[in-house]
Amino acid sequence: xxxxxxxxxxxxxxxxxxxxxxxxxxxVRGKLETTDALSVGASGNVEADVSASTLAIAGxxxxxxxATERVDLQAGGRLLGDVKTAxxxxxxxxxxxxxxxxxx
Amino acid sequence: MAGASVIGPxxxxxxxxxxxxxxxxxxxxxxxVAMTGEVLLxxxxxxxxxxxxxxxxxxxxxxxDLAGAEAVLVEKGASITxxxxxxxxxxxPGAIVRGAVRAxxxxxxxxxxxxxxxxxxxxxxxxxxxxxRRSLDLGRPKAPEGGxxxxxxxxxxxxxxxxxxxxxxxxxxxxxxxxxRP
Numbered sequence: 001x002x003x004x005x006x007x008x009x010x011x012x013x014x015x016x017x018x019x020x021x022x023x024x025x026x027x028v029r030g031k032l033e034t035t036d037a038l039s040v041g042a043s044g045n046v047e048a049d050v051s052a053s054t055l056a057i058a059g060x061x062x063x064x065x066x067a068t069e070r071v072d073l074q075a076g077g078r079l080l081g082d083v084k085t086a087x088x089x090x091x092x093x094x095x096x097x098x099x100x101x102x103x104x
Numbered sequence: 105m106a107g108a109s110v111i112g113p114x115x116x117x118x119x120x121x122x123x124x125x126x127x128x129x130x131x132x133x134x135x136x137v138a139m140t141g142e143v144l145l146x147x148x149x150x151x152x153x154x155x156x157x158x159x160x161x162x163x164x165x166x167x168x169d170l171a172g173a174e175a176v177l178v179e180k181g182a183s184i185t186x187x188x189x190x191x192x193x194x195x196x197p198g199a200i201v202r203g204a205v206r207a208x209x210x211x212x213x214x215x216x217x218x219x220x221x222x223x224x225x226x227x228x229x230x231x232x233x234x235x236x237r238r239s240l241d242l243g244r245p246k247a248p249e250g251g252x253x254x255x256x257x258x259x260x261x262x263x264x265x266x267x268x269x270x271x272x273x274x275x276x277x278x279x280x281x282x283x284x285r286p
Contacts, residue, residue, distance in 0.1 A: 003110070003112025003113065003114055003115060004110055004111055004112040004115045004131070005107075005108075005109055005110040006109050007107035007108060007109040007123075007125055008107065009107070009123045009124035009125045010109045010121060010122070010123035010124070010125065010127065010139075011121070011122050011123050012117060012119060012120070012121050013119045013120050013122075014117060014118045014119010014120060014135055015116075015117070015118040015119055016115065016116070016117050016118075016119075017115070017116045017117075017118075018112065018114055018115035018116065018131075019114040019115075020112045020113070020114040020115060021112075022112075022115070025107070026109065026123060027123075030119055034115075
């Protein structure tokens with residue numbers, strides 16, 4: 001069970017700090033931090049600086065992104081911002097604009 | 105589209121949550137919550153802010169006002185400091201509530217709409233101030249009524265007043281014809 005789920009239709013303005021998995025199908029503006037996995041669904045819209053252990057993006061993310069393990073930008077996903085992570089995959093059909101830092 | 109969102113037990117939100125559908129809170133929220141659907145504040149949750157929804161069920165800790173379009177239900181183990189407003193308010197044995205409770209449809213709608221439209225961070229309203237003021241205003245008119253009784257004496261002095269205007273009217277009448285001659 002995912003710890004925190006922001007469903008479509010819910011919008012959070014502010015700071016989310018967590019130690020469990022977060023799934024975003026709705027909207028988050030501000031700051032998003034978890035020590036666990038974070039996934040942004042196809043309908044998800046995140047306008048925030050993001051940090052997580054693993055990050056999967058199928059929706060929109062605008063902001064700088066940091067993941068301790070990996071970032072997967074999936075088809076249909078859209079990322080505008082800098083990425084800092086050890087492993088990065090960008091699927092065919094994803095949109096990405098920003099700098100990548102994979103320096104371990 | 106409007107599914108059930110969850111704020112997990114190990115999650116802290118500092119900010120406002122707004123939207124459609126229902127919300128279940130197991131963790132901590134420092135901000136206002138305005139949902140169109142059901143809101144469940146589970147045991148172990150902690151909310152500092154105002155909460156509105158169609159139905160609000162509380163088993164956790166709340167420091168803020170709760171406005172339910174349909175109902176506010178306070179369950180065992182809940183601890184609330186704030187106002188409860190809804191057409192139906194239920195408080196279960198084992199719950200702690202400090203604040204006003206209004207089970208009144210009309211006032212609810214006003215409060216609910218105000219919270220939903222304000223969106224941002226409505227300042228905590230001064231609780232209980234408006235009602236005491238009303239009762240004070242109602243009390244004031246009663247005291248003067250008794251004091252008015254001696255005044256009829258003034259009406260006896262009135263007759264002398266008309267004497268003054270009479271000579272003036274006469275004076276004006278004399279001047280006008282004199283201007284018309286040249």
